[in-house]
Amino acid sequence: MECRNCNAKAVMANPSLCRKHFISYFEKKVLATIRTFCLFSKKDRICVAVSGGKDSMSLLFLLRKYFIHVSAAVVDEGIFGYREHTLSHVKKKCAEWNVSLHVVSFKEMTGKTLDEHMLLKEHPCTVCGKLRREMLNACVKDHDVLALGHNLDDEAQTVLMNLFACKDDLAKAQLPRSESRGQFARRVKPFCMMKEKEVMLYAVLNSLAPPFVECPYMRKSLRNDVRDALNEFEKDHPGTKVNVFARHLAIYG
Ligand code: SF4
Numbered sequence: 001m002e003c004r005n006c007n008a009k010a011v012m013a014n015p016s017l018c019r020k021h022f023i024s025y026f027e028k029k030v031l032a033t034i035r036t037f038c039l040f041s042k043k044d045r046i047c048v049a050v051s052g053g054k055d056s057m058s059l060l061f062l063l064r065k066y067f068i069h070v071s072a073a074v075v076d077e078g079i080f081g082y083r084e085h086t087l088s089h090v091k092k093k094c095a096e097w098n099v100s101l102h103v104v105s106f107k108e109m110t111g112k113t114l115d116e117h118m119l120l121k122e123h124p125c126t127v128c129g130k131l132r133r134e135m136l137n138a139c140v141k142d143h144d145v146l147a148l149g150h151n152l153d154d155e156a157q158t159v160l161m162n163l164f165a166c167k168d169d170l171a172k173a174q175l176p177r178s179e180s181r182g183q184f185a186r187r188v189k190p191f192c193m194m195k196e197k198e199v200m201l202y203a204v205l206n207s208l209a210p211p212f213v214e215c216p217y218m219r220k221s222l223r224n225d226v227r228d229a230l231n232e233f234e235k236d237h238p239g240t241k242v243n244v245f246a247r248h249l250a251i252y253g
Helices: 019-036 054-066 083-097 106-110 114-120 124-139 152-164 168-173 196-205 222-236 240-252
Strands: 046-049 070-076 101-105 145-147 186-188
Touching: 019 054, 019 196, 046 054, 054 070, 054 083, 054 196, 070 083, 070 106, 070 124, 083 101, 101 106, 101 124, 106 114, 106 124, 114 124, 124 145, 152 168, 152 196, 152 222, 152 240, 168 240, 222 240
Parallel strands: 046 070, 046 145, 070 101, 145 186
Antiparallel strands: none
């Protein structure tokens, strides 16, 4: 299959684009999202919340290409067999790109790693999500904006998770741009219109894909079940994820 814009071999089917034109398509679409939702400007000091995964590392890579004041923050939850690998990947890439990196850890801030918190029998993702939000907010005090690598698939999953749990207040707040509130910085999601497979391809083409290590608590999460169900549905009904998030934005945006 050939690229629709030149004779080169396509790396993607729909739209059919070669490496060069796919990267250009991807970056233009992200920059258009930033403009459409007024996420930030060239003057803003942007902190990218990185986990070491394909989404956040691609976001950091792309933003430092187009914006001046870009730094990164990573939370070390203390998850044995997982975080030590991704943390070393983040440190290596930030050093290579000359990006300032702020590392905060559950152990330092709460006296316990996430693994130790789990001895209290709470749900890992609930504890993890809450603590991580608080710590990232503490990291961005000197910044104008906290940028998250959530992609379209993540957003469609979150819409359904909030719906299933009747969390109307969280649904209203699930937007590409959330204003700063009190101690909480403005939070933005420049990848919210990009499909997960597009972000994966962008990461692979730019040699950003990390070694695959999955959080051991992932399989216990509601998100995991919703992701599997949505992926199955998308196979038979292409466009479902785009429609779910578009409908959400039409209601709350
Ligand atoms: S899967 Fe759950 S526990 Fe693991 S990093 Fe994500 S939110 Fe934290």
